[in-house]
Amino acid sequence: xxxxxxxxxxxxxxxxxxxxxxxxxxxxxxxxxxxxxxxxxxxxxxxxxxxxxxxxxxxxxxxxxxxxxxxxxxxxxxxxxxxxxxxxxxxxxxxxxxxxxxxxxxxxxxxxxxxxxxxxxxxxxxxxxxxxxxxxxxxxxxxxxxxxxxxxxxxxxxxxxxxxxxxxxxxxxxxxxxxxxxxxxxxxxxxxxxxxxxxxxxxxxxxxxxxxxxxxxxxxxxxxxxxxxxxxxxxxxxxxxxxxxxxxxxxxxxxxxxxxxxxxxxxxxxxxxxxxxxxxxx
Numbered sequence: 001x002x003x004x005x006x007x008x009x010x011x012x013x014x015x016x017x018x019x020x021x022x023x024x025x026x027x028x029x030x031x032x033x034x035x036x037x038x039x040x041x042x043x044x045x046x047x048x049x050x051x052x053x054x055x056x057x058x059x060x061x062x063x064x065x066x067x068x069x070x071x072x073x074x075x076x077x078x079x080x081x082x083x084x085x086x087x088x089x090x091x092x093x094x095x096x097x098x099x100x101x102x103x104x105x106x107x108x109x110x111x112x113x114x115x116x117x118x119x120x121x122x123x124x125x126x127x128x129x130x131x132x133x134x135x136x137x138x139x140x141x142x143x144x145x146x147x148x149x150x151x152x153x154x155x156x157x158x159x160x161x162x163x164x165x166x167x168x169x170x171x172x173x174x175x176x177x178x179x180x181x182x183x184x185x186x187x188x189x190x191x192x193x194x195x196x197x198x199x200x201x202x203x204x205x206x207x208x209x210x211x212x213x214x215x216x217x218x219x220x221x222x223x224x225x226x227x228x229x230x231x232x233x234x235x236x237x238x239x240x241x242x243x244x245x246x247x248x249x250x251x252x253x254x255x256x257x258x259x260x261x262x263x264x265x266x267x268x269x270x271x272x273x274x275x276x277x278x279x280x281x282x
């Protein structure tokens with residue numbers, strides 16, 4: 001659910017065209033040190049926030065540039081202080097997730113809040129997640145709901161999926177299966193695997209809808225095909241085990257448990273172990 005987004009942002013404007021043109025030329029020539037030098041001049045002498053951000057990106061690990069997290073933080077801070085919001089987001093990620101930086105959830109909250117106020121959808125979602133889980137700060141489900149909603153309204157489909165979960169499970173808001181279903185559908189259609197998994201679970205267990213194993217099967221299958229669909233393959237396997245919505249097939253279930261296990265789901269590993277020696281009788 002949490003990813004680093006270290007993307008080089010190129011802002012084409014009359015004021016910045018000069019340094020961008022130079023950096024692109026140096027990049028094409030494979031002169032990565034010159035690229036860094038151009039960004040550094042634009043950042044420190046010309047006060048270009050995007051150049052500071054791009055320097056941060058380079059020092060987080062780019063071809064031809066030695067990784068230097070301290071320098072990356074330095075330049076992200078400069079860009080963030082100039083209201084380059086993607087830099088604030090990347091800084092927040094470092095303080096909350098990176099093993100290379102001392103964890104500081106308060107700094108992350110401050111940075112995510114700054115970015116969220118400017119409608120940076122992923123920042124709103126991550127901020128909501130912090131208040132939702134309540135592991136590093138006091139849990140506040142109403143705040144979590146509010147930030148998930150803002151994330152979703154800012155077109156972050158993962159935020160919409162998380163908002164759906166809040167509605168489904170009455171977390172920070174009154175339970176509303178109908179709203180949850182519509183939000184899950186929207187997110188699932190956009191490729192959010194966990195939304196497909198959760199919607200499939202609602203159809204399998206008749207939560208706000210008529211029980212429909214075939215729909216559950218289809219949604220789990222969609223999630224399973226997604227690289228981020230950890231539970232989808234496991235849940236699909238369970239349907240094969242029980243013959244719900246599909247012909248019973250232990251070998252397919254075994255393969256699906258293995259696939260889910262390989263994605264990191266311990267429950268699936270346990271299930272696979274139970275079927276590991278199973279062979280179809282001839």
